[in-house]
Amino acid sequence: MALDRWIALIILLICLVYGYAAFFTMDQGMAPFMQRNPIWPSTFPKVLSVMAVCCTLIILLGLEKGSGGPKDGEIDYTRLGDYKxxxxxxxxxxxxxxxxxxxxxxxxxxxxxxxxxxxxxxxxxxxxxxxxxxxxxxxxxxxxxxxxxxxxxxxxxxxxxx
Known part of the structure; x- marks a missing residue:
């Protein structure tokens, strides 16, 4: 598996834990008047975790890759020593x-x-x-x-x- 997919897998695991915390643990101690609000304090973390999971799945499944090798301006993972x-x-x-x-x-x-x-x-x-x-x-x-x-x-x- 390529380096970008390993990094995407690690980010996916972090986002799953973050999403679990956002969906199941953040809203338990909210005051009753806040529970009637349309936007809760956990709304942005929920959206962020879902979007990050979608992005990492796109990278893991290789949907963003085109055909051929690295193009001009892209990172060549086989030559990481050439970068700073x-x-x-x-x-x-x-x-x-x-x-x-x-x-x-x-x-x-x-x-x-x-x-x-x-x-x-x-x-x-x-x-x-x-x-x-x-x-x-x-x-x-x-x-x-x-x-x-x-x-x-x-x-x-x-x-x-x-």
Whole structure:
């Protein structure tokens, strides 16, 4: 079985567990007034799990494949060493570090750090442009979430008390 089908099988198993949780366990503790709503908190997870199961089944059954070998621009699974797997792994590690540092380091520091380090991994070397753009982007997102949407998002590290 090809690599794309193995990955689709793993995603299918995850989506089946997610779908089971969405269909059978998420709605049990709902308040009575919420049970009369047309859209429940589990509606989006249900739709997402059904769509993901359909997509993975299409990949598993090979319905998306055309005839012939890999075309220009497609990934050739027999030559994975030619791709920049190291960069992808570092970016995944940065995403995990960002998620873990979001509360202790605060939104602004962790977001600026993630954007700057991610750009450096991808090859950007103009720090005089990179750092201000990352700071403005993080500050803008924080302002929109905090002030416009009214959702508290800790901007600074927890030891600063803000």
């Amino acid at each position: 797997i190291g960069q992808a792994a570092i970016l995944l590690a940065l995403m995990v570090a960002y998620a873990l540092l979001l509360r202790p380091a605060g939104f602004l520091a962790s977001t600026v750090g993630f954007l700057v380090l991610g750009a450096v991994v991808l090859g950007e070397r103009r720090f005089h442009i990179l750092i201000p753009v990352a700071a403005v982007a993080a500050g803008s997102i924080w302002y929109l979430v905090q002030e416009v949407l009214g959702i508290f998002l800790r901007p600074w590290p927890f030891f600063m008390g803000i």
